Amino acid sequence: MIPESQIIYILVLLATGIAVGFFCGLLGVGGGFLMVPVQIWALSSQGIESTLATRIAFATSLAVVLPTAISGCKGHSCRGVVMWREGIIIGLFGMLGGFFGGTIASHAPGELLRMLFGILVILAAARMLLDERPEKSIVQYMIWGLAVGVLSGLTGIGGGLMLVPIMIAALGFSIYQAIGTSSVAISFNALGGIIAYAINGWGVEGLPRYCLGYIDLQQFALLAASSIFSAQWGAN
Template sequence: MHMGYIQIIALLITGIGVGFASGLLGVGGCFIMVPVQFWALTSIGVDSTIAIRIAFGTNLAVVLVTAISGAIGHHKKGVVLWKAAIILGISALIGAFVGGYIASHLPGNILKIGFGLAILAGAIRMLTAKPIKVEQKPVDNVLAYILWGFPLGIVSGIIGIGGGVLMIPVMVLALRFDMHQAVGSSTALMIFASIGGILSYILNGLSVSGLPSYSLGYVNLLQWVLLAGTSVPMARVGVMVAHKLSPQKLKYLFIIVMIYMGLKMIGVFQWLNLPI
């Protein structure tokens, strides 16, 4: 099972959008990547359950390199809280490894709907939360970081995302980061969270039959090269744009993206026959 020119071009264009979204919003870009990867795989005859697992596993591998690029950019702007990012990230890494194991034993449809519901819940919570008072300082508590990082890591491993889209609402609402700190630190923590998920998806997919060419377990190396090759340079562009926006505008842009992503993965647009 080999991909054709149409699938390759679609993945290259997707990588550009993913990189920009990652740098701008501190998310892995899974809301763009996963649906396109899923289509590219099923269109060449890959079983849908295997296709969604490969989409999630490969997505995490792209998130890893894009997050490194974005974190360097945000670090230069001074908005990465490294202590929080590292402790949250290591906790999330362990959780993501567990989540990847769970995902490799769940049906594809449950994974897609679970992904969509988790994202919508985060968007609604951010939209309804009261604004943070400017004088509040970010929470600096190792136990709090561990208790938030581990379960969010499990969820990110199950639904194949770097965790930024779930962690940013937690950072803003529970840990009192401002929006720029949340985006910057989230990009850094995704480096760790994605590693746990990648290892799990590779190990749990090694003995599976029906994988497309160039697959290492549930990570497809061809898709990874196409997506990562375009997303990494674009992440830097996204970082530059993020720091030109006010925290309030950044927050509402983030919420809009989350709502779209959640509805897309649940299948709402498909039920309504909308081509978006």
Template sequence: MIGTGYLIVLVLTGLLVGTLSGMLGVGGGFLMVPIQLWLYSSTGLPEDLALRLALGTSLAVIIPTAASGAIGHHRKGAVVWRAGFLLGVSGAFGAVAGGLLATHLPAEPVEIFFGLIVLAAGIRTIATRGSERWDVPKIPDRRYLIWGVPVGVVSGLAGIGGGVLLIPVLTSVFRFEMHRAVATSTVVMICAATGGVLTYLIGGLGIPGLPEWTIGYIDPLQAFIIAATSIPAAQAGSVIAHRIPSRVLRIGFLLLTGYIGLRMIGVFSWAGITP
């Protein structure tokens, strides 16, 4: 049974994740994973199982949250559907590979990998000016397909939608305007997260030590509670995104990824700080 304090944490997490997903084009896994890891660990679940459950459940929440954000951005005419579909298809296959790796690796290296990826993505986004043009550059289909694979692998391995890696790719490699990148990222995350969820669900079946209410490495109850608040919040986030300048979006992306990345690789712990 979920206690009141536990429930409040999940609800607040959903509100924050949904808002950031719609506003910055990220799945919110970089927030959900450490929070869920802390919650599961607090119940006495072994670290390896807690991390994999947090990764799988995070991806399950990202699917409806990203879909909600995509709808909001589509209403603004910002989604580049061709790019989102091609990146998403190859990203789904990459997510399967990443999910398989994560279910067989120990927790610590996955956490460090997760933190480094988030840090690198944030720095890359703020360091690249990107385009301010609303029109979409002409990109061959194969380039989208090629770049979708590593985005998917990171999504499955780190339990994120892939937005923290995809936003820098869309802005610096494909030269998308920031609002376009944010909007298109939400579409890709739906596909990548779906591939990851299937892998965590199947890979966790029959594993001893998991809570009885889970399905593989997916916690349906926790996913439902977070998604129930993140879905409407993503709509609000997509509205906010189109009311602020690209530069502000970039700075917000950097601050969030910087904090979470440093937290996951243990910098705050080394400094004696417990976030």
């Protein structure tokens, strides 16, 4: 018989995945701001040390963001609001930044990582207050892509929480273009971070049983199973 605590663990992660997918499809964000706190709680309840739990949560969150963002991107592409050229440019530089950020986070103290996560959420909210409309340029795409990618890798979120407001306020995208194109970019961001966390977490002691580097495959399966489908719902 499955213990009650295990049933609660599974249901919480499935419910979180549904919420993450919906917001990813609806707003073009990866959903890490929802996943990471839940994952840290779930890992800590299993006796995982706090710093290690934070790294696992960041890594697994990015792993979930990748298929979820791709699913959301499919829905937005059907509506014709994805700017592929811009999304790929931002995303490629975001992938480099994500790898760099993920590598740093793999060796940084858990307290610092959680502080950066909190700061990022605050900055994303503040960014929405801006109302500037400068001209678009490839250089700006590269700079913002790299910067958001680093933050994505450092904090375990796809980067859409920062990227959508930046696309609207700093790059002049319409809200629908920003949401659709962000889904493309954060897919690349997540991939860079995933590679970094998988490499740097290889062979680390104290990890849960089924892990690929710092990526908890059990959490990934539960979160991704529900988020992929709800992303289509959010996009529509």
